[in-house]
Amino acid sequence: MHLPATTLITLALAGQALSRAADMVCTAASATTLLWRVTGFEYRDQRVAMGASRLEYGLANFTLQNSALAHKTTCTAVSTRSSPGFFAGDVAYDCAVRPDAKGDLSRFAFDRASGLLTINQTWACDRDGSRFGGQGQVRLSLKCSEREQSSTLHSGTNYSDRSVVCDKVNVPVNITYLQGTI
Template identity: 30%
Template sequence: MIHTKIYLLPILALLPYAASAPGSPPGGHHGPPPPSCPGPCLATSLSDFTWDLSIEYHAFWYFTTPAHQNSWGTVTLNLSNPAVPAVKTLACGASSDRLSDFFYGDQWYPCASNPASPAILDTSFRFFSRSRVDVNQTWVCDEDGLVKFAALATAPLNMTCTDVSWTNPNWTYGTGEFYSTRDVKCAPVSLRLKPNEERILL
């Protein structure tokens, strides 16, 4: 049976493997000693790491009668990991019909993996209406041995949105026309996202 050791490390403690593992002698390292000249993936992952992120939100409501509605919200997210530049941008998305804010931050949405770029193992996000986004990602650096990283980030959002409502003044039951609609569109938000927590999985 293979056991995976997980060390929860403050970001500063990752430079580089310097903190002693619990129970290790003074001056010990987490895992094997780092290479004297780490490759770009490892060097970036161990430095002041940030993701590049852009996010958009759109919600739409339409009523076929005053008492019958169909509604949904969608969020799209693009994420770039500078430690793995071969994966230019990872596209993620989710939709929800849970009234009335659609996204409540209680569900993680997985991003589709890219089989051509196995260095990115897993990515997911959760969205709190228009106020916050969380990102969770695991990736591998294959330089002088495999080193697996996992990071979690939380960022507040200040989204600029338009909210347009319309009511049909000539609506008549049975015509099939919309009684009313509401359309919320938020401009894309781009930001640098720094992990709140980063882990090395040995």
């Protein structure tokens, strides 16, 4: 099948126009994005001791959704700092980066004692060259249960296992600072 040159040019221009419109949607949505959505936020920790050996860790995990972007970001951190709650809000953890979104970066910090979750995210609308950066915080109200068990093994070694598991929560996070270059 042979198409006339004018048809090919028209199709090419239509494709560019659609692509440009999609980019402008990204830019417009980014400029008016006022919140993120955190889904499935979970916190848990475990402390196991057997004799002189110890294993202690805390885990924070959630999915971050930015309404201006088509994809969601997975954020996971494991901490072995044995401060109360393992997370003190003073360390920023990187979230997963999609291979096709190299200019995007999401980070979070979590303070277990206060429940404060801080998010920083930068993202790009690649085709039109706009970039955005946002920051926001939310105080999570976690409902947690604690389980503790201890025993003495046959060898006479003391064993203990203490764990905290919190129910998953879904919350909006207000973007309190938004910056963009278009």
